[in-house]
Amino acid sequence: MKVPAFSPDTFILDPTSHVRTLSGSLWRVFRTEGAHSLAWNELRHYGPIPNMRFDPQPPPTGTYLDIGVMYAATRPVTALGEVYQATRVIDRSMGGATIASWIPSRPLVLLDLTSNWPVVNGAAAAMMMNEKASTQAWARAICERHGDVLDGLYHQSTINNEPLVTLFSRTKRVSAFPARVRFSARLSDVTADEIVAQATKNLGYASL
Secondary structure, three states: OOOOOOOOOOOOHHHHHEEEEEOOOOEEEEEEOOOOOOOOOOEOOOOOOOOOOOOOOOOOOOOOOOOEEEEOOOHHHHHHHHHHHOOOOEOOOOHHHHEEEOOOOOEEEEEEEEOOHHHOHHHHHHHHHHOHHHHHHHHHHHHHOOOOOOOOEEEEEEOOOOOEEEOOHHHHHOOOOOOOEEEEEEOHHHHHHHHHHHHHHHOOOOEO
């Protein structure tokens, strides 16, 4: 079942079955050099980018200072799998590629897309793997209607079916980032060797 291009006018949201909290480690891979560099705790305000599933910014693509997004995973292998899925090659030097991990400073409140929330609202679990123009529209509607109580989305990777978390601007308005990162390393550094080796083994990717 395809995800409709437009969401219903209102959402059914049962906090007891559609919302989950997350307090464990999160991982992300990001650029630290060039025009699109970011800090480990910085949301991206430029969007929507066509190949990013849950960008909440409205078209046309531009910079929206009050609407941010960050894609993270609960395991480093999944974070690397998502970022390098197009080429299946982990380029350890391009753009100062860095991997970082942190523990949220408070429990994150996430809309659980692995629950029955999509289907009771007229979509389906395919939301986690459907056309991105449609899923972006749904993400935008979720932010607009429930961005005051939801920190983001809990969903599954289309690469290895492991958990992903998409964070929205509430994580900055109601601070959810610790003062210090727990782990951070350039992918080109020796401290990232084991992480990259695990990813290439588990995903079948190559590395440069």
